[in-house]
Amino acid sequence: MEKKNIVIAAVNFFEGGPLSILNDCLQYLNNSDFTRQYHFIALVHKKELFSKKEYKNIQLVEYPKSRTSYLYRLYYEYFHFKSVAKKYDVFFWLSLHDITPNVGNTNQAVYCHNPSPFNKLNIKDISIQPTQFFFTLFYKYLYKKNIKKNKFVIVQQLWIKHRFQEMFNLKGNSIITAIPQIPKIDNIYLEKNQQKTTTASSKKVFFFPTFPRPFKNIEVICEAVKLINKEKNNDIEIIITIDGSENNYSKSIVTKYQHLKNINFIGLIQREEVYNYYAECDVLIFPSKLETWGLPISEYKQFQKPMLVSDLAYAKETVGSYDLVRFFNPDDAKQLSELMIDSLENKLAFDTTKPIIYEQPFVHGWNDLFNTLLK
Secondary structure (H helix, E strand, C coil), X not given: CCCEEEEEEECCCCCHHHHHHHHHHHHHHHCCHHHHCEEEEEEECCHHHHCCCCCCCEEEEECHHHHCCHHHHHHHHHXXXXXXXXXXXXXXXXXXCCCCCCCCCCEEEEECCCCHHHCCCCCCHHHHCHHHHHHHHHHHHHHHCCHHHCCEEEECCHHHXXXXXXXXXXXXXXXXXXXXXXXXXXXXXXXXXXXXXXXXXXXXXXXXXXXXXXXXXXXXXXXXXXXXXXXXXXCEEEEECCCCCCCHHHHHHHHHHCCCCCEEECCCCCHHHHHHHHHHCCEEEECCCCCCCCHHHHHHHCCCCCEEEECCHHHHHHHCCCCCEEEECCCCHHHHHHHHHHHHCCCCCCCCCCCCCCCCCEEECHHHHHHHHHC
């Protein structure tokens, strides 16, 4: 029996988390029973990104110009991919990066993982990250174009599903909530955490692992520390994973706050180092104003230690049921400073949480997702 062709389109993924997601997807498909019935074609930025992987059951087609200009990207999505769908007689097309391409009458789905349409624009961000500012401004329209051509739209959280229903007038049964698979922290780090908790210390270490973007809201931590220092209460250390070299936003943060000696700007670190800091710190701070999923929250929960988290929909859904969380207004440095002092004095009062009840269609993992897409 001749196999049906399925396209996995991800020409814009080239590094970091998105590339990891693509690798996870292809690795699953390569070893799955779906290969008996389907032939998979992955449209990628460059084949060399996968040189260390062996995907015997995946055909890689590269688009090296996809990141040289956004015009190329739009040309591929709205013109070229229609001819690709026809050339390969594609049975199903899955776009992993937000934009719904024009692929004629081919059944298709789009994975929407960028939260930009929900970002509150701040005019000062034009000077700090102009590309990101205008990207946010127009992203809602990129999402909207062709979106109703999809058999399914895939999102990572229930609150985004509800916003998509309102924003694009989509039916609930056409939006799949696909929560990400959370990396299981190795016992090496969890045991190190146990050793840390048995050693009493008057100093409290707060940790925020992040890549510098304006919506990550790093400055609210720095302003909170300024307020704490005015009270002459210096038994705290704050570790933040930027050093000012990454982009204009990080440079502006480090330049403005590097005089605060109890803030340690350590720069970007590898995943394993993040796990080490999880084990060694006392409290996670997560002040971000915008995420599709706050991965550090899910990772840190495995250490069973306190966290201070933005009082926002994405964060509450990521936290789910957890006994050691306190939510705060991400625009209120004074409130954050008071909670940090409460933590220092072991007087932090935690919020009551409850598990999220998900609506169907709901999937967890690639196997569930492709069974739903192809049923």
